[in-house]
Amino acid sequence: MSETFDITLPPFDRLTPEQQHTLINALDVAYFRQGETLLEANQPSEQLHIIIKGSVEESAPDGGEVFAHYTADDMFDVRAQLEHQCRHNYTALEDTLCYLLPKDVFLSLYQGNGQFAAYFDSNLARRQQLLEEAQRQQNLAEFILTKVDDDSIQPCLVLARQTTLDEATRQLKKMGMDAALVEAGDGQPYGIVTRTNLLHALIFDDLPKSVPIGDVATAPVISVDKGDYLFNAMLAMTRSKVKRVSVLDDGEIVGMLDLTQVLSLFSTHSHVLTLRIARANSIEELALAAGSQARLVETLFNNGIHTRFVMELIATVNEQIIEKAFQLTVPQVMQNHCCLVVMGSEGRGEQILKSDQDNALILEDGVEWPALAATMATLIETLHQLGYPLCPGNVMVNNPKWVKSQSEWLQTVDGITGRGNDNDMMDLAILADSHAIAGNKALLSPIKQRLHQQMASQELLLTTFTRPVLRFSVPLTLFGKLKANKDGLDIKQGGIFPIVHGTRALALEHGIEPNNTFERLAQLVEHKVLESSTASNLSEALKLFIKLRLRQQLDHPAGGLQQHLDVGRLNRTDRDLLRHSLHVVKKFKEWLGYHYQIRD
Template identity: 80%
Template sequence: MSDSFDTSLPPFDRLTPDQQHRLIDSLDVAYYRHGETLIEAGSACDQLFIIIKGSVEESSADGKEVFAHYTTDDMFDVRAQLEAHCRHRYRALEDTLCHLLPRDVFQDLYHHNSQFAAYFATSLARRQQLLEEAQRQQNLAEFILTKVDDDNIQPCLILPRHCSLQTATEQLQQQRSDAALVEAGDGQPYGIITRTNLLHAVMLEGYPHDAPVGQVATSPVISVNKGDYLFNAMLAMTRHKVKRVSVVDGDKLAGMLDLTQVLSLFSTHSHVLTLRIARASTIEELALAAGSQTRLVETLFNNGIHTRFVMELIATVNEQIIEKAFQLVVPQALHNHCCLIVMGSEGRGEQILKTDQDNALILADGVDWPGLAEVMETLTHTLHQLGYPLCPGKVMVNNPKWVKTKSEWLHTLKDYAFEGNEETMMDLAILADSHAVAGNRELLAPVKHRLHELMAEQELLLATFTRPALRFSVPLSLFGKLKANKDGLDIKQGGVFPIVHGIRALALENGIEANNTFLRIEQLEARKVLEPSTASNLSEALKLFIKLRLRQQLDQQAGGMQQHLKIEPLSRAERDLLRHSLHVVKKFKEWLGYHYQIRD
């Protein structure tokens, strides 16, 4: 019996209390000297090994091929517990102490606890899901993952279009409601009317009391689906700057949700932040609002909110901050004659904490703007004030290279594709993630269309374009162990970039217009470019890299996303997932090299 065994570690936290007690009662402890063989290839393995202290190497029977290294809290050989014999040899690399769990006990737990068994599945997505479930049970965030259902949907008052303003006001008062939907007729979507709309219509705009409410109602009404996450309703309100959404159940109207309801559950007040951004009339006021963004991220993350949800919400908030800065700096008369675009992680909607500025400007053809350079310098400085660091590569609007008319951008793209070297391909890669955030957003569409037109199915160009994804080695040793230096493990170059850039190349090849890497992966899977298992594993690996970087960033309270990841603070389960994820990246890079016939 071992009283020191920690059953809170995955996957043992999946066991019932009785199963955990049986596990602990069944454990033994064994000591192995440096160089001693724990399991010989081809032999039966009668127990599962869980390392207390030390290091063990897994290799082929002849020792010529090394598959992995195991250290504190790692376990082996799970496969041998379910098969007749062990396939590989396990040897102690130093004096090692292990817990031993008898095979018959492990098999009984495996066959009688589906969650425990699922942990040992090879699917990275499933293992990541189980780890996230365990973490969510330790926080208060589950309420945000509540579904939109009858428990939180409000009944909705529906008024005919020709109902008078006075009657509408009376019915709202009788129902003790602040808003109602208004029938539009002719198969059109509903409009919406609020008490504030009614007050303004009569007192400020001079509508008579008997005017039809349809003349005052606004449309269309933003809607969410019954059964969707309540968090997504909050996201819809934030993105569209509204306080109410309708809830639909298939083709039927189910009711409404309003901001007060959601804020009563959602204590981080993200919508309050967006209202402060919208109301800012000076850069100083905007800076105060933007300064609370990190606290919002920290609250969401520490409450266990899904990483992709946090990215979506923060991308929306970032867009509103940058758009407001543009409105405050750029003269109003020129707003419709230019388009500010963001690129990089901001353009993909994958930025969580503020990173370097990556932006450009598209000018309408023929626009006369004598003070353009000065205004762009001010905008760059303003964004810096708001917490967006200057880009070391000078991919910013204060650099004339990234400020052109629409025609000049179209000509530049053609030149880049014609030159076809790695430098111009990286500029195209930057532009491939461009997203319009302010000004006349329609100016971006022809530029993006030309970029996709130039790159689609261009095998030689795409091979050059993709090559940088294969340049950086995956931070794994020859023995499959995590490889880090004194600064940590380079997760950006070795993990994030190969996935992001490789998927970007495949998206351009296949004419996929989405910017977000996760959406690109989903569409590549739908088009059968990626196998479902590959798509799932790539998404989960990228999500894990972002999550681990963000957690260490918040712990360190430093500026900018950290490129290096410290291994020591990670739990055994997280190290295991990280190792698995990096193997996914390694396999994807091999596939990319084959797909584009890249031979170095």
């Protein structure tokens, strides 16, 4: 029995209290000297080993290949518990201390708890789903602690009690509101009148239009204080069976909340931000709205919202911000004669925190625009002011290389694909992810079509295009451990780029139109290019890489958009999933090398 075993570590936290008690009572502790064999290939294993301290090497029976190294909190050999014998040797690299869980106890827990069993499934998607479900449960308490603040309070219309039904209806229509507060007076508390109240009064009760609203208002109005929890506001509405409450600040009415809005705020907080973007009439107002985007990301992430959903939502918000900046910067007379295009992660809809600008402009053929250069310089500076960093590679509309007429862009695509040299491949990759975001969006379609036509089934060109995937090594050691340098583990080059660029190449080869990597993977399955399990594992690996990078960026905002992970900060589960995911990338790179006959 062990009283010090950490039962909160996955997957043991999936066990019921009774099962956890059974596990703890069944554990034993064993000590192994350096060089001692813990498990031998082709022999049965009667215990699951969980390392307390030390290090163990997994190797082939003949010693010719090393598969992995295990250290504190790692476990092995699960496969031997489910099969009749071990496939590999396990040897202590140093003096090692392990917990031993008897095989019969492990199997009883495995068979009696589906979540516990699912953790050991080799399918990365199932393991990720299990962990995300647990994360959402863990963050539920934080999720309900959002407070009533200026962003969530709606402005309200306050009418005198003697206002007629006719005038009240007209004012509500003019203000675009569906309810108004009614002033207190003559010992009467504040009341509320809704469009439904007015409809019933005029149609069903057949009251004259001249009747004062004080006669039909509902009173008293339930109130909450600014700074109170939104959860409490929702409870107040539920208990009183009302859909709206007034908001007080030091006893004075400052606005309203309605139930639909509160439920939406609990859902994402995103509609407040999008409303502020839509209402912005100046760059200064837009900057205030854009400045709250990072808080939205952090709220969603900390509340366990799926990474894919966060990406889709933030991509939509980014589009709205950039489009609004375009509308405020580019003269209205020119807006329908050009198209602003975003590329890179923004073009794929995979950006979460604001990254470097990647944009281009397509001009309608024959358009004369003397102030074009000055306008584009202003646009880039505006986007920079809104929090989008300048692109180090100068892939921006203040660079004439990325501002051309539609005909010139078509010639550019023909030239790049015709030359097919390594120097042009980066530009080709950038254009492949282009997405129209403002202006006359139809200008982009012929260019994307030409790009797909020129790339489809061009084996030599696709080989050159894909070759960069193999130039960056996967950050795993020869022993299958995570590999990091003094800056950390480069997750962009070693994990994200191979999936994104490899998938991009396959999409171009098979005429798949979507830019988003997840959508491309799904269509590659439909086209029978990839196995469903392969695409699923690649999707889950990419989500994990983005999630781990985002978590680090949120924890260390002063560090900027760093692409390196501090492996030492990862818990055992994240290390395990990261190692598993990088092996998925390694296999994908090997498949790409074979598929495109790349000899690098």
